[in-house]
Amino acid sequence: MSVWDDLDLLLDSPSSSSSSLATTSKERGTVKDKADFKVDEDVTALRKAIEGLGTTEKTLIDVLTQRSNAQRQLVASAYEKATGRKLVADLEGDTHGDFENLLVALVTPPALFDCNEVIRAIKGSGTTECILTEIFASRSNKQIRDMADTYLKETGRLMIHDLKSEVSGDYAKALLILAEGKRDESTSVDAAKAKEDAKTLYEAGEKKWGTDEDKFIDILCHGSVPQLRQTLVEYKNISKKTLQESIESEMSGEVEKLLVAIVKCVKNVPAYFAERLFKSMRGAGTDESTLTRIIVGRSEIDLLDIKAEYKKLFGVSLHSELKSEVSGNYGEALMLLCGTED
Numbered sequence: 349m350s351v352w353d354d355l356d357l358l359l360d361s362p363s364s365s366s367s368s369l370a371t372t373s374k375e376r377g378t379v380k381d382k383a384d385f386k387v388d389e390d391v392t393a394l395r396k397a398i399e400g401l402g403t404t405e406k407t408l409i410d411v412l413t414q415r416s417n418a419q420r421q422l423v424a425s426a427y428e429k430a431t432g433r434k435l436v437a438d439l440e441g442d443t444h445g446d447f448e449n450l451l452v453a454l455v456t457p458p459a460l461f462d463c464n465e466v467i468r469a470i471k472g473s474g475t476t477e478c479i480l481t482e483i484f485a486s487r488s489n490k491q492i493r494d495m496a497d498t499y500l501k502e503t504g505r506l507m508i509h510d511l512k513s514e515v516s517g518d519y520a521k522a523l524l525i526l527a528e529g530k531r532d533e534s535t536s537v538d539a540a541k542a543k544e545d546a547k548t549l550y551e552a553g554e555k556k557w558g559t560d561e562d563k564f565i566d567i568l569c570h571g572s573v574p575q576l577r578q579t580l581v582e583y584k585n586i587s588k589k590t591l592q593e594s595i596e597s598e599m600s601g602e603v604e605k606l607l608v609a610i611v612k613c614v615k616n617v618p619a620y621f622a623e624r625l626f627k628s629m630r631g632a633g634t635d636e637s638t639l640t641r642i643i644v645g646r647s648e649i650d651l652l653d654i655k656a657e658y659k660k661l662f663g664v665s666l667h668s669e670l671k672s673e674v675s676g677n678y679g680e681a682l683m684l685l686c687g688t689e690d
Contacts, residue, residue, distance in 0.1 A: 376650040376651070376652045376653050377646075377649055378647050378651040378652055378655075378685060379415075379416060379417075379647040379648050379685060380416060381415075381416045381419060382416070385419050387419075387422050387423055387426045388426065390411050390426075391426045391427050391430055394407065394408070394435070395427070395430070395431065397411075398439075398442050403442040403443065405447070408451060409677060409681045412451055412454045412455065412681075413684040414684070417454075417457065417648060420454060420455050421455075423435070424455050435455055436452055436455055439452055439455065445678070446636040446640065447676065447677045449637065450640050451681070453641070453644040454644060457498075458494075459491070459494035459495050459497070459498040460498050460502070461641075461645065462483055462495045462498075463502060465479055465483060466495065466499065466511075467499075469483075470511065470514040477515070477602045477605070478605070479641075480511070480515070480523060481523075481602070481605055481609050482609065482638075482641075483495075484523055484526040485526065485609035485613050486609070486613050486617060486620060486621070488533075489530060489533060491529075492526070492528075492529030495507065496508070496529065507527065508528065511523060511527055512524060515602075518603040519601070519602040519606060521603075522565045522568075522569050522603060522607065525569040526569055526610075531569070531570060531572065532570060532571055532572040532575065533572055534575075535574055536574070537574050537575055537577075537578045538575065541575070542575060542579045545567050545582075547582075547586060548563055548567065549563060549564060549579070549591065549594075550583065550586050550587050550594075552564060553594050553598045554589065559599060568607055568614075576611075576614045577615070579591075580615070591611055592608055592611045595607050595608055595611065616657065617650065617653075618653035618654040618657045619657040619661065621650075621654045621657075622654050622655075622657040623661065624638060624642060625639065625642055625643075625654070625666065625669075626658065626661070626662055628642075629669055629673045634673050634674060636674070639670075639674070640682075642654075643682055643685050643686060644685065647685050651686065655686070655687070665689055667683060667686050667687070667688070667689045668689065670682055670686055671683065
């Protein structure tokens with residue numbers, strides 16, 4: 349049985365409450381504020397590493413992976429004051445490839461980082477739906493609203509308008525609801541409504557010929573995490589299949605992937621990310637941009653939980669998988685962010 353089928357744990361597991369989308373605690377991150385943090389010392393070390401003959405990558409790694417994002421912002425701003433140059437621009441000029449992308453991600457504020465990933469997903473020919481799906485299925489309302497504000501500041505355009513012109517069909521319907529950042533956040537559960545929603549979903553999918561996608565989209569994209577957890581349990585009572593199994597058998601394409609991602613995040617956000625990391629290292633070639641996005645993005649939120657789920661799901665530690673998949677300065681920096689071997 350896969351982690352996604354086991355609904356009994358859902359309603360009373362302590363981790364389930366901490367792994368809802370609205371994560372504000374930093375308790376489960378691998379990266380924390382550095383205790384004896386001195387901005388000036390960091391700026392001096394970075395200048396020496398960047399301005400000397402050849403770049404001292406080890407210093408860049410040590411300084412940037414061992415500070416929290418808030419501390420890195422202070423360093424970046426002091427660096428600019430001292431040199432008249434932006435730290436991001438100097439990192440881009442002095443490093444390259446995946447290592448450069450990782451360092452730039454580390455010195456970028458989280459909302460801007462998410463915003464840049466969305467821009468990257470929709471620009472150029474073709475849209476990278478898997479990035480949009482991952483971001484919008486897993487972020488809290490506040491994260492989405494911060495990202496939208498940053499998007500407007502960066503581009504002068506509304507994020508929702510740009511998304512609208514890039515996606516279509518049922519996928520667009522679902523994604524655009526999530527992109528409003530207005531998911532219900534109440535913590536109370538209405539058991540009767542959960543039963544009723546489960547019945548509505550069953551009748552819109554399993555029970556009829558053809559699927560009424562709108563019903564699935566409406567319930568899954570608006571409901572609160574605790575309410576949806578109860579709905580998943582009720583659905584299995586009626587259908588004998590999990591809602592995820594029903595979505596997978598009733599739908600296809602990007603809307604199926606998005607609704608499944610929502611269901612997975614409702615159940616267990618860290619397990620969802622563990623699975624994304626696993627897939628990014630499987631098959632031909634490693635998907636470094638996904639590794640960077642998740643490990644940097646979750647390093648101060650729930651990377652400890654993601655590592656625990658990874659071990660549980662795949663029987664190996666994330667640290668050892670990274671060790672065999674990525675190398676050089678990039679690999680070293682990623683493994684430092686990931687934290688010690690479990």
